[in-house]
Amino acid sequence: METKTAKTLDGKALAEKIHQELTSQITELQTKIGRPPGLAVLMVGDNPASAAYVRNKEKACAKVGIASFGQHFPQETSQEELEDVIESLNQDALVDGILVQLPLPEHLDAVKLLHQIAPDKDADGLHPVNLGRLVRGERGLRSCTPAGVMRLLQEYEISLRGKQAVVVGRSILVGKPMALMLLEADATVTIAHSRSHELKSITKNADVLIAAAGLPGLITADMVKPGAVVVDVGMNRVTDANGKSRLVGDVQFASTAGVAEYITPVPGGVGPMTVALLLQNTVASYLQTAKEQGKLNDK
Numbered sequence: 001m002e003t004k005t006a007k008t009l010d011g012k013a014l015a016e017k018i019h020q021e022l023t024s025q026i027t028e029l030q031t032k033i034g035r036p037p038g039l040a041v042l043m044v045g046d047n048p049a050s051a052a053y054v055r056n057k058e059k060a061c062a063k064v065g066i067a068s069f070g071q072h073f074p075q076e077t078s079q080e081e082l083e084d085v086i087e088s089l090n091q092d093a094l095v096d097g098i099l100v101q102l103p104l105p106e107h108l109d110a111v112k113l114l115h116q117i118a119p120d121k122d123a124d125g126l127h128p129v130n131l132g133r134l135v136r137g138e139r140g141l142r143s144c145t146p147a148g149v150m151r152l153l154q155e156y157e158i159s160l161r162g163k164q165a166v167v168v169g170r171s172i173l174v175g176k177p178m179a180l181m182l183l184e185a186d187a188t189v190t191i192a193h194s195r196s197h198e199l200k201s202i203t204k205n206a207d208v209l210i211a212a213a214g215l216p217g218l219i220t221a222d223m224v225k226p227g228a229v230v231v232d233v234g235m236n237r238v239t240d241a242n243g244k245s246r247l248v249g250d251v252q253f254a255s256t257a258g259v260a261e262y263i264t265p266v267p268g269g270v271g272p273m274t275v276a277l278l279l280q281n282t283v284a285s286y287l288q289t290a291k292e293q294g295k296l297n298d299k
């Protein structure tokens, strides 16, 4: 019997396409606006994973023509110092997006810092004002990872209307905004979490299954409805038997690909889409500011 294999939702290719579109858009707008868009990524301490993510974001900025105003602070930086930096970036006319790379060292109040970012420069879409806009279905900056998932589903013309969507995970970063975006797209949404009973009986109903728990291999093929769309948000670093470190998702890819219709790989699925949407949010803020300043009146 022939073994079925799911089609890949190629986030890497789509992110590349978005980068190219942004590059042309920025080239065209810069002459009218008189400056490039600017993004400030703030990082505190020496977490190697965070450092890699920040490098990645800055490289992507350089590629599309976004100026980076990132700053790297020592581990012992105080809350007050960071609040002052955010305040001056809020006022800086060259900066359109501000992002605080998480996690932060324990002595810092991450939520307070995130709340201090001006909502219209909140490139990560995590400020309560932007989350409130999402709840209300109003325009606003959307959280990059779930917005990246939505964009990926849209690219492959996967309809969500009336579908059963299950989100595994309820974090403010991924699970909750993801569920709201699926709801906005008319899916019937269930959110599962660590206290949910019989996860399999929940995931088995999903036409669209989004795994965002941060547990390698949590979702196995027998938990997936045949023909489902499976999106793996998980990014977990594991060490294999040879002592080599690699990145895996929350879904057991090989076996699940035999059941699902579509599946995202890790790496190369949701990760690159998160960065692409971060750049897109920065450009959206840049455009909005230019419009408010009357610099695009001829458009």
Ligand code: NAP
Pocket (backbone or CB within 6 Å): 145, 168, 169, 170, 171, 172, 173, 174, 175, 192, 193, 194, 195, 196, 199, 212, 213, 214, 215, 218, 233, 234, 235, 236, 270, 271, 272, 274
């Ligand atoms: P998080 O804050 O740790 O949240 C994990 C969520 O999963 C929680 O809601 C938790 O439930 C739930 N959960 C834990 N164990 C579970 C289980 N056995 N069954 C069902 N639900 C369970 O993590 P996060 O920030 O949302 O990130 C989730 C994963 O996505 C991580 O691997 C992270 O690295 C990855 N991520 C990837 C990207 C990307 O760009 N690809 C971006 C962000 C995050 P409770 O609420 O009950 O504790």
